[in-house]
Amino acid sequence: xxxxxxxxxxxxxxxxxxxxxxxxxxxxxxxxxxxxxxxxxxxxxxxxxxxxxxxxxxxxxxxxxxxxxxxxxxxxxxxxxxxxxxxxxxxxxxxxxxxxxxxxxxxxxxxxxxxxxxxxxxxxxxxxxxxxxxxxxxxxxxxxxxxxxxxxxxxxxxxxxxxxxxxxxxxxxxxxxxxxxxxxxxxxxxxxxxxxxxxxxxxxxxxxxxxxxxxxxxxxxxxxxxxxxxxxxxxxxxxxxxxxxxxxxxxxxxxxxxxxxxxxxxxxxxxxxxxxxxxxxxxxxxxxxxxxxxxxxxxxxxxxxxxxxxxxxxxxxxxxxxxxxxxxxxxxxxxxxxxxxxxxxxxxxxxxxxxxxxxxxxxxxxxxxxxxxxxxxxxxxxxxxxxxxxxxxxxxxxxx
Ligand SMILES: *Cc1c(COP(=O)(O)O)cnc(C)c1O
Numbered sequence: 001x002x003x004x005x006x007x008x009x010x011x012x013x014x015x016x017x018x019x020x021x022x023x024x025x026x027x028x029x030x031x032x033x034x035x036x037x038x039x040x041x042x043x044x045x046x047x048x049x050x051x052x053x054x055x056x057x058x059x060x061x062x063x064x065x066x067x068x069x070x071x072x073x074x075x076x077x078x079x080x081x082x083x084x085x086x087x088x089x090x091x092x093x094x095x096x097x098x099x100x101x102x103x104x105x106x107x108x109x110x111x112x113x114x115x116x117x118x119x120x121x122x123x124x125x126x127x128x129x130x131x132x133x134x135x136x137x138x139x140x141x142x143x144x145x146x147x148x149x150x151x152x153x154x155x156x157x158x159x160x161x162x163x164x165x166x167x168x169x170x171x172x173x174x175x176x177x178x179x180x181x182x183x184x185x186x187x188x189x190x191x192x193x194x195x196x197x198x199x200x201x202x203x204x205x206x207x208x209x210x211x212x213x214x215x216x217x218x219x220x221x222x223x224x225x226x227x228x229x230x231x232x233x234x235x236x237x238x239x240x241x242x243x244x245x246x247x248x249x250x251x252x253x254x255x256x257x258x259x260x261x262x263x264x265x266x267x268x269x270x271x272x273x274x275x276x277x278x279x280x281x282x283x284x285x286x287x288x289x290x291x292x293x294x295x296x297x298x299x300x301x302x303x304x305x306x307x308x309x310x311x312x313x314x315x316x317x318x319x320x321x322x323x324x325x326x327x328x329x330x331x332x333x334x335x336x337x338x339x340x341x342x343x344x345x346x347x348x349x350x351x352x353x354x355x356x357x358x359x360x361x362x363x364x365x366x367x368x369x370x371x372x373x374x375x376x377x378x379x380x381x382x383x384x385x386x387x388x389x390x391x392x393x394x395x396x397x398x399x400x
Pocket of ligand 1 (some may be wrong): 107108109111140141142143192196197225226227228231253254387
């Protein structure tokens with residue numbers, strides 16, 4: 001089956017239509033660039049939603065994947081010892097607050113595991129009533145029923161109730177709201193240091209510090225969801241580094257294995273010592289192929305020169321977005337290569353018009369544009385984006 005019309009028609013016939021897709025078919029990638037079936041090139045400011053951190057056709061990722069294929073093993077069960085996942089776990093622990101790692105396959109799955117681990121601690125301490133989970137307005141923690149319960153957005157939750165019980169919600173960046181919500185019933189508090197899907201809203205440092213204090217006072221666990229903002233995206237290896245606050249548990253996924261599905265739950269020993277053999281599991285997690293690629297990704301991203309590049313060009317992207325001086329632009333927010341531009345007009349038509357200009361961008365909510373490119377994006381590519389986007393926004397303002 002070839003030809004873009006055939007692909008699009010068959011997709012709408014056979015693939016469950018949970019996504020609205022633009023009218024082109026992507027086939028090939030190289031660095032920051034994707035090519036469609038008609039040979040058109042697009043600069044990719046989405047990277048599979050913060051997944052393809054090293055861009056496309058990266059030589060080290062290819063080599064790492066090839067090393068697993070050469071060994072003849074794609075999957076190795078968690079029933080057996082394996083060097084590859086051990087190396088990734090060691091790297092994650094040596095370069096973070098964590099002492100132990102549990103691997104899984106996606107972001108939602110990482111948060112599901114974090115929920116279970118938090119409740120496990122309470123049960124171990126003979127406090128089963130200490131089971132409540134606290135999340136915040138604007139949060140996004142995933143689409144499975146537990147993670148969805150922690151994602152307080154009516155449109156996402158309403159058709160699927162009842163969800164996981166024992167969840168409370170407080171106002172993001174509102175210290176008093178958090179103080180009132182965290183009590184002896186609280187098992188864990190989960191927060192994104194920089195909210196992604198919710199509209200690119202950074203946490204206030206004082207807010208995260210207050211959460212740490214309240215959790216310590218109430219013996220609750222603090223969970224950072226760095227699935228989107230972690231692993232170099234904000235210009236430090238972990239987003240939490242710039243806040244001076246450390247969690248007890250951290251969840252990772254999106255970029256961890258360079259585009260292969262991999263999630264991870266990072267734990268302090270104080271949590272890990274409560275988890276026993278048989279408490280949790282995953283068939284696919286940490287297999288040889290994903291682990292080899294994750295090792296290559298981690299070794300690259302953790303290099304100071306690589307993180308410097310993200311800080312420098314990411315800040316440049318933020319500055320150039322902030323300079324777009326048009327009446328439809330309300331605000332620019334973000335850090336490193338996780339940037340948002342809030343508009344007072346609908347964002348979706350702007351995204352469509354950018355496709356026409358050879359730039360793939362996405363939204364984070366109805367009127368916020370989101371920019372989460374491969375971390376290898378260069379200044380000249382930022383310039384090209386800003387020129388195209390400014391033209392598109394000018395056009396949209398005139399059409400109003
Ligand atoms: C994407 C995302 C998730 C969910 O990850 P999936 O791999 O889609 O399940 C959870 N939390 C945050 C912050 C995310 O950005």
